[in-house]
Amino acid sequence: MRVYFDNAATTPVDKEVLKEMYQVMETQFGNPSSIHSHGREVRTVIEKARKTVAGLLHTSPSQIFFTSGGTEADNTAIRCGIIDHGIKHAITSRIEHHAVVHTLEALEQSGLIKLSFLEVDGKGNVDLQHLEDLLKANERSFVSLMHANNEIGTLTDIERVGEICEQYNAIFHCDTVQTLGHYPHDLSKLKVHFMVCAAHKLHGPKGAGFLFINHNIKIRPMIYGGSQERNMRGGTENVYGIVGLAKAMEIAYREMEQHQVHIQNLKTYMIEQLLQNIPDIKFNGETDSEKSLYTVLSVSFPEMDMAEMLLFNLDIAGISASGGSACSSGTDIGSHVLNGIKANPKRPAVRFSFSKYNTKEEVDYVVAKIKDVCLVKA
DSSP states (O other): OOEEOBTTTOOOOOHHHHHHHHHHHHHOOSOTTOOSHHHHHHHHHHHHHHHHHHHHTTSOGGGEEEESSHHHHHHHHHHHHHHHTTOOEEEEETTSOHHHHHHHHHHHHTTSOEEEEEOBOTTSOBOHHHHHHHHHHSSSEEEEOOSBOTTTOBBOOHHHHHHHHHHTTOEEEEOOTTTBTTBOOOTTTSOOSEEEEEGGGTTSOTTOEEEEEOTTOOOOOSSOSSOHHHHTSOSOOOHHHHHHHHHHHHHHHHSHHHHHHHHHHHHHHHHHHHHHHSTTOEEESOOSTTTBOTTEEEEEOOOOTTGGGHHHHHHHTTEEOEEEOOOOBTTBOOOHHHHHTTOOTTSOEEEEEOOTTOOHHHHHHHHHHHHHHTTOOO
16 A cells, blocks of 8 residues: 655645646647737636635735745745835744745845744744734834644644734734645735745645735735736746646635545544554644644654654655654754754654545554554554
């Protein structure tokens, strides 16, 4: 058996999405910037996709800008939001995605901003009182906090964060790459200036995403060279990717409730099986369904001599997952997220992440192989 439990990294493309993309590839090839009929047809396809995305998020199409994915969207929001508005202070946490942390650190190193890091507890929860204290102490700040941590799954109350940011006139950017299409987002109510999506996290194609820019904030483009995306992103649009993104979003919202139940049941079942079969098993981050992303489970394994071979042996057994460890030496960088929550560096960690295509039989197979790998007898 081969098992794919690395859906937080990327998901398989839905067959409905493939069909939609193929149809456009076969019949509509014009450049959407061209004014002739072939170009106009493709322009209509893009705008239809934009309208679909906007409708699902309860916002206007004029606030949706297609990008190459989450990293570009994060970079655009952070760099342009800070530079164009003359922001001198930014706030984030040490467990954000590198697309956020590295971008903010680069701006700090260039002397444009002072960067503050929020305190984070052992489960990955950010200290919202610390956020408020920092906002009080600085005239205007740029705040970047993700909705769900991609490594440990801990959820942040972004509704509350948005309210706090509004109270102190801060710009709020939220990396929602792991949660768009998995939870409903109502942008008519959520107090956020920037929000991002990557299609390949919700059974869409790689190389496509979008950036939501609230109409109350204006920025200049990060990529110049054309008038595409209403003069906000130069370059011919990835038409097929955009079509696939919109279809993937449509499917995700159509089937969201049943997928939440199915995947949460898989996660809960795997937690139960691991606790029953592996002595001294623990978990990184929150595991309560109200506080944790239902698609992600970060497992903290007991100390073992073959810790460095754990992922390799799982791969040999046909199991795809991702791993990481806290920093255990000056030369071992390790996972910045596990370091950020002060996880035990001697305990190897593996992230198992699930999708609508996974089954309980796969969970049983994975738990059985983990027992073999860990040399644990039931």
